[in-house]
Amino acid sequence: MKVSYTKNLRNSTDLRIHSIISILTETYDYVKLTEAVPYSVAKEYLQIERSPEAEARVKSIFGKLKSLPNALQIDKRGYRIAFPYSEDSTEFEIQSILEPYDFSIKDYKDGVALNTKSNKEIAIGKALNKISKKEPDAKELIDRYAAIKGKGATNKDSDLMIVFSSAKYDIIGMSTGREWDSCMNVIEGGGNKSYVKIDLKEGSIICYLTTISDTNLKKPLGRVLIKPYINTKNREDVVLYAELRTYGKIPNPEKFIDEVDDYMEKTQKLSGSYKRLGCLYRDSDRSEIEGKETIRTRALKKLKDAKLLTRAEFVSLPLKNKRQYIDRLIKKEYSLQRYEYNFASQSQKKEYIRKILYNWQDVKDYEFKGAPKDIKSEIISKKLKYKNPLQQYEFEAATQEQKEEYIDFKLSKKSIIYREEFEAATPKQKEEYIDWALLKYPLDNYELEAATKKQKEKYIDIRIKNGDSLKRNVFELATTEQKEEYIDWKILMEENLDEYEIEAATDNQQKDYVIMIFKNFSLTYFEMFGSAHFRYFKEKAKEKYIDLLLDTKRQLGSIEFKAATPKQKERYKEYAKD
Numbered sequence: 001m002k003v004s005y006t007k008n009l010r011n012s013t014d015l016r017i018h019s020i021i022s023i024l025t026e027t028y029d030y031v032k033l034t035e036a037v038p039y040s041v042a043k044e045y046l047q048i049e050r051s052p053e054a055e056a057r058v059k060s061i062f063g064k065l066k067s068l069p070n071a072l073q074i075d076k077r078g079y080r081i082a083f084p085y086s087e088d089s090t091e092f093e094i095q096s097i098l099e100p101y102d103f104s105i106k107d108y109k110d111g112v113a114l115n116t117k118s119n120k121e122i123a124i125g126k127a128l129n130k131i132s133k134k135e136p137d138a139k140e141l142i143d144r145y146a147a148i149k150g151k152g153a154t155n156k157d158s159d160l161m162i163v164f165s166s167a168k169y170d171i172i173g174m175s176t177g178r179e180w181d182s183c184m185n186v187i188e189g190g191g192n193k194s195y196v197k198i199d200l201k202e203g204s205i206i207c208y209l210t211t212i213s214d215t216n217l218k219k220p221l222g223r224v225l226i227k228p229y230i231n232t233k234n235r236e237d238v239v240l241y242a243e244l245r246t247y248g249k250i251p252n253p254e255k256f257i258d259e260v261d262d263y264m265e266k267t268q269k270l271s272g273s274y275k276r277l278g279c280l281y282r283d284s285d286r287s288e289i290e291g292k293e294t295i296r297t298r299a300l301k302k303l304k305d306a307k308l309l310t311r312a313e314f315v316s317l318p319l320k321n322k323r324q325y326i327d328r329l330i331k332k333e334y335s336l337q338r339y340e341y342n343f344a345s346q347s348q349k350k351e352y353i354r355k356i357l358y359n360w361q362d363v364k365d366y367e368f369k370g371a372p373k374d375i376k377s378e379i380i381s382k383k384l385k386y387k388n389p390l391q392q393y394e395f396e397a398a399t400q401e402q403k404e405e406y407i408d409f410k411l412s413k414k415s416i417i418y419r420e421e422f423e424a425a426t427p428k429q430k431e432e433y434i435d436w437a438l439l440k441y442p443l444d445n446y447e448l449e450a451a452t453k454k455q456k457e458k459y460i461d462i463r464i465k466n467g468d469s470l471k472r473n474v475f476e477l478a479t480t481e482q483k484e485e486y487i488d489w490k491i492l493m494e495e496n497l498d499e500y501e502i503e504a505a506t507d508n509q510q511k512d513y514v515i516m517i518f519k520n521f522s523l524t525y526f527e528m529f530g531s532a533h534f535r536y537f538k539e540k541a542k543e544k545y546i547d548l549l550l551d552t553k554r555q556l557g558s559i560e561f562k563a564a565t566p567k568q569k570e571r572y573k574e575y576a577k578d
Helices: 012-024 039-046 052-067 090-101 124-131 138-150 168-172 194-202 253-267 292-304 311-316 319-331 346-358 365-369 373-385 392-397 400-412 419-424 427-437 445-450 453-465 480-492 499-504 507-520 523-536 539-551 558-563 566-576
Strands: 080-085 103-107 112-115 120-123 160-165 205-211 222-231 238-242 273-276 288-290
Touching: 039 168, 039 194, 052 080, 052 238, 052 253, 080 253, 090 103, 090 124, 090 138, 090 319, 103 124, 112 124, 120 124, 124 138, 160 253, 168 194, 168 205, 194 222, 222 253, 238 253, 238 273, 253 292, 288 292, 292 311, 292 319, 319 346, 346 365, 346 373, 365 392, 373 392, 373 400, 392 419, 400 419, 400 427, 419 445, 427 445, 427 453, 453 480, 480 499, 480 507, 499 523, 507 539, 523 558, 539 558, 539 566
Parallel strands: none
Antiparallel strands: 080 160, 103 112, 112 120, 160 205, 205 222, 222 238, 222 273, 273 288
């Protein structure tokens, strides 16, 4: 397939995208690649045609998308247009903090900035250092950027792209055959799947977030549906705009939707306010939209008048104004909404979370995950001080010393220690935990591997005493005496022995086992069962097994006949003649 792209690819991420797409899309048919829904189900949806107005609108938008910088056409018909996407906001934050001081980023990956007055290049780190006395967040950005550069090139499969699609299959499969589900599932329980047909007819399109190696959208991370909105004063003026609700695992939905909105505004002209087309499913509270410039003008006025902003108004603001507003909310001790917190600077997050801790309030999961490292440590230390349980993501962020302190606390409370905690424990803590756990629960493999020889023997003794079955890895750790005791118990309980247990059995145990299975199974099954294990029997057990076959005048196989004693062979020949 042809891949069209602009000449001014910004960086190596774009080059990687182009390279991968070129390889993966050379020889395949579009529909076959994107069939997320079986054709038998999809065919009734595929028959639906867009209205002429909707078709013209979609073609116009995709024609303009293709002409934008870094656009990648990943199918021969132009139904899919992709753009590089990054969840990491570091580049954006550095650019925003440098701009007021006449610096801009020239090459983020190579660490090059540009002095816009002198037109001279300067290292990004040096540029940030120059403004660090005036900007308290510059130091944190220097450290964060250095850490990112220290990791080197990222795995290409983890690089992300957003894919705008007008293909019917991609819209039909918006919630079918995906990692997520919704009422738009056209196969299983989609209560509102009838709206899918309306979306197709009225010209809705879709935007997926996926990795750059997933050009066929087989395993996207998430999606948002982009629907028609009608101008409240001019019904001839219709634009496409995203719902506010996303599906799947999109780490920062606000950033994702904000970027999708930018692309829609780059390809359409908005004038006034618009309402979602009434016949479409209402998937979010975004029933009405305005152009970003209109909203921004209003938001800046409300910001100046010290008024509260709506979500749309806040998102429309430049980063500098967003943070002015966040400063005001923090000073007034208002709670930050998730979308506000996501745009806060590191110093603002520190101040905000310290106020939460001071007021004995709980720190939400997204607040913790987005917090600076030193604040995470403060949160954990406070929870440890007051004996509060740690969430998994908190334990993962803890220092080794904090982890050991938390494990000591759980040991004192006789609480279950989970694998991540166990692996972080000291050898002494592991031994103490296993001493307690082996009396209560079956040990997991990783616990058993860490157990001392004495603990293993004690654990197996308890399992045998309780009449528990021993898995192979546990049986193989048993002493000879424990194996004999366990096999005696299984024969007594008339249970089948596994091959490795037969091999470990004594001569007498094997003979007893042969008698037991002959007693408890039909002759036909006995032949099948006994023959399968015959090679594991020792001499006396084999002799006993053949005797039992001869007693019932059963046919001997070549393996049994070869192992028979001379006397047994004569006996077999006698009745075989008849």
